[in-house]
Each structure stands twice: as structure tokens, then as C-alpha cells.
Amino acid sequence: MSATYQVNEFVDDQKISRFNIYLLIWSFLTMFADGFDLNSLGFAAPELTRMWGVERSAMGPVLSANLFGIFIGAPLLGWLGDRYGRRPLIIAGTLMYGTMTLLMAFSTTMEQMIALRFIAGIGIGGIMPNTISLNSELTPKKFRSTLIVLMFMGITTGSTAVGLVAKYLMPTHGWQILFQAGGVLPLVVGICLYFALPESLKLLSTLKGRRTELLATARRMRPDLAIADDAVFTNEQQSAAGSSHVRELFRGSLALITPLLWVCFVIALMANFFLNNTLPLIYDKYGIPAVEAANITTMYHAGGIVGGIIVSLLLDRIGFTVVALMFLLGVPAVMLLGTDSLGFTMLAGVAGMAGVMILGAQFGNNAAAGLIYPTAVRGKGVGIALSIGRFGAIAGPTVGAIMLGMDMTLQTLFLLAGLPILIGLVASILLAWLCYRRFNSVLLDDTPANPGR
Secondary structure (H helix, E strand, O other): OOOEEEHHHHHHOOOOOHHHHHHHHHHHHHHHHHHHHHHHHHHHHHHHHHHHOOOHHHHHHHHHHHHHHHHHHHHHHHHHHHHHOHHHHHHHHHHHHHHHHHHHOOOOOHHHHHHHHHHHHHHHHHHHHHHHHHHHHHOOHHHHHHHHHHHHHHHHHHHHHHHHHHHHOHHHHOOHHHHHHHHHHHHHHHHHHHHHOOOOHHHHOOOOOOHHHHHHHHHHHOOOOOOOOOOEEEOHHHHHHOOOOHHHHHOOOHHHHHHHHHHHHHHHHHHHHHHHHHHHHHHHHOOOOHHHHHHHHHHHHHHHHHHHHHHHHHHHHHOOHHHHHHHHHHHHHHHHOOOHHHHHHHHHHHHHHHHHHHHHHHHHHHHHHHHHOOHHHHHHHHHHHHHHHHHHHHHHHHHHHHHHOOOOOHHHHHHHHHOOHHHHHHHHHHHHHHHHHHHOOOOOOOOOOOOOO
8 A cells, every 4th residue: 555645744744854954055055146146236336336427326227127127036936936846946047147147247338237137136036935935845844934044044144245255356356246256156056956956845746747756855855764656645735725826815814914924025125125235325425435334234234144043043933023023123223324423333233233133024024925825825925025025125225326316414314214114013013913813823834723814
């Protein structure tokens, strides 16, 4: 008689092994390359404005171009990931944006840079929902939040690396070095992913004609089991989900959870991209030396690493409440960035604290999106949340560029920047409460205890 395995139990019963560690490492490297690319233009922007002879406020379209690409790529490639698999979309997206980023090093006009950044954004958009979904579906439940957050810390680590490259290599190699490094890195990672990255077992169990891949992945995941060729894999969650239509994102209590999650994405991404893309330009305008501005921005991303660690430890214990705490403390942290009387050391410390809170909140959003939706619509759910969040990501650098063109003090600029985070605070509190009602616990899950609540 053939052995029968229920897929959710098969995944959740595994012990952390080389399979999980390798998945984390390759996902982390994918996110590292992603973070490096996303933030390279912010460091190159001051030099590009001088080279092109344009005002700082004119950089808004360039800074936002890849965000428009992500807006398209995240839901589209997330949907394709639900249909054809996470793995091929992650690999294709990585190779796409790596190629476009490398070509940016040879750009001579603003129009060329905008076009390349837009295409690169489509590739980046496909990576995020599929990587979150893949890790959610291959990781045991008790470690899921922690490993997803640790994986996403690759973005912050990559963003920090951009600051170091800008500080030590840009003075001698020019702005092009940022895009040369940011292009070669994902191309190398993408090639390696072809040989190293597994496919989602939960997804394979729902797709026809993929049995050989299903068995190979199952055996890699659970070397403690002797899995026969005729083993049967059942997916009860898939049957319960019924439909993979986008309306599943609004079924029962998700009708309120989904839009509130979108608000949290919009606010966190708006604050992050405002700071990430405009901090060098802001401090350049107000006369802070370029080296100090680069160090302050690097401290912001270094703070994000700490924020990721905090969220990874607390998300499995207090659920979405940790995101609300990050928003709460993020308001004063961002506002204090405009206090130029603090001096460089204190200002760098405040930037680090802002990174802890703002990037920590976004880490929590990413992990939550990968946890609360069932397998059939997880890629769609995460992809659409990331896409909706692009409105905030696009608004952040665009508003920052507009504010740079206005006659306001540094303190006023950052006071205004901190106000929208209050909206994220309210949304995150409501979302934490709704998740508690849905799961009968502060812990997040893709199988609700009270689906109607």
C-alpha cells in the first residue's frame, strides 16, 4: 500500500537541516543583490545631477522608475508564480534586473536611465512575492516567521553594502562602479540559483505533470523518510481554499485584513524609499559633506539589520503587534533626523534608530503577507500587497524631490516626513487585532481558526 503524506504536516514536521539552511542562504543572497540594486541610484544621484546639469528635484522620475516597474512586476509575476512555480520566476527576475542594472553603467542620458530602471523594476517585482512564498511553503511552521525575516534582511545588508562601495570605490571609479557591481552580482546569483534553488513542495502537490520534481524536492527536504516512488501527497489546504481567484484575498475576515495590510505596506515603503533615496540629496543640499551623508545613510540600513533581528525574534511571539511597535517608535526617530544641531555622531545614531523601526516594520509586513494567505493565492496576495505598496515607494522619493525644491528648513522637512507614519500605526494596531480574532492567537497562520472573523 502506498504511503500517504499530508503536505502541510510533511513540511511542518521537518527539522531544520541543510535543506533549510541552503534555502535561507540562497534566498538571502537573492535579496542582498536586490537591496544593492534598489539603493544604488540614491548614492549615484548627487553625481548624476551634476553630470546631467539638472536640479535635485528633477531626479524624481529617475528614482521612481524602477518602482513603477515593480508595480507591474509584483502582481504579474506573483500570479505566474502561483501558476507555474516560484523557482523559474525568481531566476528569471534576477537575471532580468541584473542585465538592466549592468547596462545602467553605460547610460549617458536621463531617459536611458529611466527606461533601464523601469525594466529592472519588473524583474525585481517578480522576485519578492515568489521568494516570500517559496520560503513560506518550504519552512516548518514554528520557524517560518523567523526565517522569512532573516531572508529579507539580505535587502538591508545589500543596501548597507552600497554605502560602503560608494564611500570607498566611487571616489576613484566614479558612479558607474555602483551599477557595475549591482549588475554582475545578481547575474552570478541568478546562474547559481538555477542549480541550487528548490521548488515549493506545497505548490508542486497542486500542479499536474510535476511528480518527478515533487519527489526529488520531498526527498531533499526529508532525508529522514524513505519516500517511495508511488507515495501519495495530499494538500488539504488547497482543497479547502477552493478557488485561486483574487477574490479569495477578501474572503471572510480577510476582507478587512487585506486592505489594512496594504496600508501598512504603503506607509512603510513610502518612509523607507523617502529616506533611502533622498537622504544623500537632502544632506547634500543642506551642506553636509558627502562622506558624512553616505555614513549616515549606511547607518540607516545598518539599523535595518538590527530591526530585522528584533522582528524575527518577536513576530513568532507577539505577531503583528511588533509592527505596530515599530511604527510607534518610527515617528520620533524620523522627525529627529532633521535636528542638525545633534552633530554627526548623534545624527548617525538617530538614522540607525530610524532604520530599526522603518525597515523593521517592513520586514514584519513582508513576513505577515507570506503567512496569512493560503498556498493557492499566496503569490497573488504577496504580489498585490507589494504592488500596492509601490504607491508609497513611488511617492516617497517623488515627494522628497518636491520638498527639496521648496524653501523649508531641514527640521520642517523631517517633521512632515514623520506624520504619515502615524497612519501606519493606526492600521497596524487594527490589523493585529483582526489577526488575533482570525487565528484565536497573536501568532500568524495560513489556516484560520475563525475564517469568518
